[in-house]
Amino acid sequence: MIFIRYMTDSIQQANKLNCLTIHVPNVWQTAEWYRLVFGFPAIFSADATAARLDVPDQRLVFAAHDAQTDTFGSRRLNSFLTDPAAFHLDIATADVQQLFDHALTHGAVPVLDPTPDAHGRLVASLRDLNGVLIQLSQLLPLPQETSN
Secondary structure (H helix, E strand, O other): OOOOOOOOOHHHHHOOOOOEEEEEOOHHHHHHHHHHHHOOOEEEOOOOOEEEEOOOOOOEEEEEOOOOHHHHOOOOOOOOOOOOOOOOEEEEEOOHHHHHHHHHHOOOEEEEEEEEOOOOOEEEEEEOOOOOEEEEEEOOOOOOOOOO
16 A cells, blocks of 8 residues: 555644554453453553553554443444444554464454465455454565665
């Protein structure tokens, strides 16, 4: 994917994405699954209705499905009975096949087996225990420095 920055005015400077929150039926179970599968520890709220994955420079939060209904109203749970929501998490890894297999042993549902994309990078897709789409992407090596 190629990303092009298109917003450069002062509004951009005043705003920042705080976090991505996924509402789930069981916060503890979801946070534990992400720890077991991807190695991401979580920091739980005092009342255990939310957990933020403790990943540097990232803000992914799992919140209880029934939390904040006064703010957002009712929501549809992610479910294997319906198509997934129109977003996915992208997790970069050095070994897509190994992580894909590891996730499957912990109950992930395969969507796309590891396959090279149009750029030759290995990618795979799966759904987590709540039906959320996850893409696994091969980490590309940094270009070697050349000496002159």
